[in-house]
Structures are given as structure tokens and as C-alpha cells.
Amino acid sequence: MPYWMMQQLCLKEGDVVRVTSVSLPKGTFVKLKPCSKDFMELSNHRAVLETALRNYATLTIGDNIVIHHLGKTYEIKIVDLKPAFACTIIETDVEVEFEEPTDHTEDVQYVEEGVFIEESVCKQNKNYFDTFFRNSRERDREQMEKFVKMLKRKKPNRRLLKI
Structure with a gap:
């Protein structure tokens, strides 16, 4: 499992992971919130975003994507997605x-190098993911059915960006 994925799921090396394959709908809309105004000040920020999103197969509300461009790093939060909470963006117009x-400024906590951040953030994320992906076999199907129902939303009619 890639390290970035382990971080996103708040996993440690050696943790046991149960993986379930799901089919995600194709994304039609994404609302993004750059963490810095510097990204929006780029003259070609949409082209930079389009190129960066080619490195992603799926997006999920609440995720952060990192874009490296001309020696700078830009972080962007996924605020909203349609038609679902999680979508694939492969070969689709979004x-x-x-x-x-x-x-x-209000979301970032600065710490000295080598200092571990409190695990409460990971615990919050873990609880969040546990809502959808239970460890017990009996609840897996029920939770996955709820998750799939939540994925279905009305499709918007808006301007498209080719990804």
C-alpha cells in the first residue's frame, strides 16, 4: 500500500487492512478550496489543476490533493463532489x-521537525472511515449498501473541464 494512502487512512506499518472493491460513479462536478491564494493567482491555474488531476483515479469529499508546480507546492481540499461522496475521474468531463x-491559518498546526502530531486527528479520520467500512463481516454488506445509496445524487448541469 502506498505511504500516502496509509497516511490518509491513519494506518501504521504492519496494520491489517481489509479491502473491498466498489464501483464508483463518474464524477461530474467538484468544488475545490485552495489552502492558499497563491494557487488562484497562477495565470493558468485551471490548466495546472487539469494536469495534476491526471495523477488521481478517484476523489473523495474531505481529501486534500497536493499539486507541485514550478518548484512550489499547493494544497487543495475537496469540498464537494457530484454525483456522489466519492467518484472516479478517469476519462470523464468534470x-x-x-x-x-x-x-x-486556522487549520494548520505548526510543529517542530521530528515532533509527532497528536493522534486525535487520525482517530477522527478512523472513526469516519469505520462508519462506511466495518470490520465485522455481518455489517460489511449493510454498510456498503448504505454507502452506495449515499453515492447516488442528482447530477448538476454546469460548465465542464476535460480531465
Whole structure:
């Protein structure tokens, strides 16, 4: 499992993971919130985003994507997705909308190098993922059915960005 995925799921090396394959709908709309106004000040920020999103197969609400461009790193949060909570963006046209960027001052916690951040954030994420993916076999099917129902939403009619 890639390290970035382990971080996203708050896993440690050696943790046991149960993987279930699901089919995700094709995304039609994504609302993004850059963590810095610097990204929006790029003259070609939509082209930069389009190129960066080619490295992603799926998007999920709440995820952060990192874009490296001309020696700078830009972090962008996924605020909303349609038609579902999680979508595939492979070979699809996705309309992109941007929220007003924040300079991420209230969300970022600065720590000294080598200091571990409290595990409460990982515990929150773990609880969040446990809502959809239970460890017990009896609950797996029920939770997955709820998850799939939640994925189905009305499709918007908006401007498209080719990814």
C-alpha cells in the first residue's frame, strides 16, 4: 500500500487492512478550496489543476490533493463532489468550481521537525472511515449498501473541464 494512502487512512506499518472493491460513479462536478491564494493567482491555474488531476483515479469529499508546480507546492481540499461522496475521474468531463481560498491559518498546526502530531486527528479520520467500512463481516454488506445509496445524487448541469 502506498505511504500516502496509509497516511490518509491513519494506518501504521504492519496494520491489517481489509479491502473491498466498489464501483464508483463518474464524477461530474467538484468544488475545490485552495489552502492558499497563491494557487488562484497562477495565470493558468485551471490548466495546472487539469494536469495534476491526471495523477488521481478517484476523489473523495474531505481529501486534500497536493499539486507541485514550478518548484512550489499547493494544497487543495475537496469540498464537494457530484454525483456522489466519492467518484472516479478517469476519462470523464468534470465541472470545477473554486471556493474562496484560505491561507490555511486556522487549520494548520505548526510543529517542530521530528515532533509527532497528536493522534486525535487520525482517530477522527478512523472513526469516519469505520462508519462506511466495518470490520465485522455481518455489517460489511449493510454498510456498503448504505454507502452506495449515499453515492447516488442528482447530477448538476454546469460548465465542464476535460480531465
